[in-house]
Amino acid sequence: MTTFEIMKKTHFVVVTIFFLIYLIKTILLLANKKENLLSFSKKIKVLEMIVSFLFLGTGIYLMFDSQITPMLIIKISIVFLSIPLAIVGFKKGNKGLAALSFLLILAAFALGEMNKNKKAVISDKATNADGSINAREIYTSNCVACHGDDGKRGLAGASDLTATQLSNDSIASIVINGRNTMTKISGITPEQASAVAQYVNENIKGK
Ligand code: HEC
Structure with missing residues (x-):
């Protein structure tokens, strides 16, 4: 396996974990389970930091090693747009913003998967x-x-x-x-x- 393939696999795994954490948090927020959200966020804090770090790290590595397609630019823009929305959304308990940022991440995830099938x-x-x-x-x-x-x-x-x-x-x-x-x-x-x-x-x- 080349470094590129290892990075790609790692990226996929951490993005999936990131996505699942995000999904659970969004559901808890939307369901008004403030206390559960708080304790879940606390428990998951270290894992989330590691996952976010690997998410960005592998993402940046892959970006420099890939052909920059319009699809890739859209995907990266969506990810970066969703981050501030998520931070504000969860901090303020704003359901609209949290849901929107979740949908954006979902869209980026789907775009990534679509791209992958085309690349074969x-x-x-x-x-x-x-x-x-x-x-x-x-x-x-x-x-x-x-x-x-x-x-x-x-x-x-x-x-x-x-x-x-x-x-x-x-x-x-x-x-x-x-x-x-x-x-x-x-x-x-x-x-x-x-x-x-x-x-x-x-x-x-x-x-
Ligand atoms: C995105 C455009 C692009 C694609 C796709 C591409 N090439 Fe190239 N290729 C170039 C460019 C630009 C150069 C000149 C690079 C340089 O200035 O060193 C080049 C140079 C080369 C050279 C050097 C020729 C010489 O005598 O110096 C070879 C051989 C070559 N390409 C083969 C291939 C093969 C085989 C493929 C497909 C597997 C391929 N290229 C795909 C753009 C491309």
């Missing part, structure tokens, strides 16, 4: 029925947007792949780690990166 481009279609790697499919789904089918599109300064002088290993390393403005292809395995590198050198270079 590499894992499914990149593998043929016989288990071999479909390099052409990896190229089409992950490279064409910037480099074009023929390698010459050059979107946002993308290199002309017909003129590359790089070895398969160097290309694979760029795919895995990124280079300057080319973001890394997250979730790609070393084998898939090698296969797509070979595809570039055999089918695009010099054409």
